[in-house]
Amino acid sequence: MAxxxxxxxxxxxxxxxxxxxxxxxxxxxxEAPENFKMNENFSHSYVYKQPENDTEKKHCEYAMDSCPAEAIGNDG
Structure with missing residues (x-):
């Protein structure tokens, strides 16, 4: 869990x-290319844009559910 x-x-x-x-x-x-990117040295990803609509939110939730390291969280 993140x-x-x-x-x-x-x-x-x-x-x-x-x-x-x-x-x-x-x-x-x-899962959510509109919201996640890899950092410059390719050591981790990050959220570069929060979801702005239901579709993007759903994609972020899919990303969170599919993360093998459970490194994505949602405080919303």
């Missing part, structure tokens, strides 16, 4: 976030 106290620095403010347990598998980017 830990809100261990968010990676690149996350934008909002309910969805990636924490430091990310293993850079890119599954979240495959």
């Amino acid at each position: 830990d809100v106290n261990n968010k990676v620095a690149e996350n934008v403010e909002g309910s969805f976030y990636v924490d430091d347990q990310c293993i850079a598998c890119q599954r979240c980017i495959d």
